[in-house]
Amino acid sequence: xxxxxxxxxxxxxxxxxxxxxxxxxxxxxxxxxxxxxxxxx
Amino acid sequence: xxxxxxxxxxxxxxxxxxxxxxxxxxxxxxxxxxxxxxxxxxxxxxxxxxxxxxxxxxxxxxxxxxxxxxxxxxxxxxxxxxxxxxxxxxxxxxxxxxxxxxxxxxxxxxxxxxxxxxxxxxxxxxxxxxxxxxxxxxxxxxxxxxxxxxxxxxxxxxxxxxxxxxxxxxxxxxxxxxxxxxxxxxxxxxxxxxxxxxxxxx
Numbered sequence: 001x002x003x004x005x006x007x008x009x010x011x012x013x014x015x016x017x018x019x020x021x022x023x024x025x026x027x028x029x030x031x032x033x034x035x036x037x038x039x040x041x
Numbered sequence: 042x043x044x045x046x047x048x049x050x051x052x053x054x055x056x057x058x059x060x061x062x063x064x065x066x067x068x069x070x071x072x073x074x075x076x077x078x079x080x081x082x083x084x085x086x087x088x089x090x091x092x093x094x095x096x097x098x099x100x101x102x103x104x105x106x107x108x109x110x111x112x113x114x115x116x117x118x119x120x121x122x123x124x125x126x127x128x129x130x131x132x133x134x135x136x137x138x139x140x141x142x143x144x145x146x147x148x149x150x151x152x153x154x155x156x157x158x159x160x161x162x163x164x165x166x167x168x169x170x171x172x173x174x175x176x177x178x179x180x181x182x183x184x185x186x187x188x189x190x191x192x193x194x195x196x197x198x199x200x201x202x203x204x205x206x207x208x209x210x211x212x213x214x215x216x217x218x219x220x221x222x223x224x225x226x227x228x229x230x231x232x233x234x235x236x237x238x239x240x241x242x243x
Contacts, residue, residue: 003172003175003178003179003197003200003201003204004200004204006171006175007168007171007172007175007204007208010167010168010171011168014164014168016157016160016161016163016164017161017164021161025165025208025211028207028211029204029207029208031207032200032203032204032206032207033200033201033203033204035116035120035200035203036127036196036197036199036200036203037196037197037200
């Protein structure tokens with residue numbers, strides 16, 4: 001499992017956020033990750 | 042009768058706690074928060090002043106210039122940098138961040154909305170810690186790897202730092218909204234104290 005997958009799973013597992021917030025946080029994390037990795041992950 | 046000085050002191054303590062950190066805050070004394078996912082910050086990721094000051098991207102350009110007032114990365118300018126320069130900018134971002142979570146014992150000045158917001162800050166900062174632990178892991182792997190594999194680990198190190206910055210930027214936004222709510226509570230407490238002072242019998 002990649003580093004990004006670990007973080008995305010943590011967001012999914014969290015009880016503190018609404019589904020919309022989770023979607024938005026995950027999108028930001030994914031964008032940050034892909035900016036460095038070139039979208040190849 | 043409500044003691045105005047007492048109310049003032051509470052408001053001052055809450056403000057200090059929120060803006061500067063203090064006993065029990067995320068950055069007071071240590072960088073760990075038992076029971077919160079992500080654990081303690083890895084060694085070397087702290088915000089020592091000397092380290093932050095040394096984050097010069099190129100002659101006359103400090104890493105801090107690549108961040109906006111809310112701590113967000115200025116993407117269009119960041120994208121123009123080389124890999125090494127990006128690493129410096131990202132390191133600056135994670136090392137200069139001060140955690141904003143308020144521990145339970147210090148949450149007296151928060152209303153229900155503030156407590157809910159604080160929980161979100163805690164969750165985001167927990168995930169950020171986890172991302173920073175991954176940064177250290179990638180850094181260790183890069184040190185013992187060669188060629189393309191080394192480059193790959195260095196990329197992952199940057200990517201994990203960038204994710205951490207994304208999470209801390211979100212945490213700072215939530216904390217900011219929480220602060221605004223707390224400021225309202227402090228104003229209300231102060232107004233109540235003044236009213237009580239004008240009407241000492243009540």
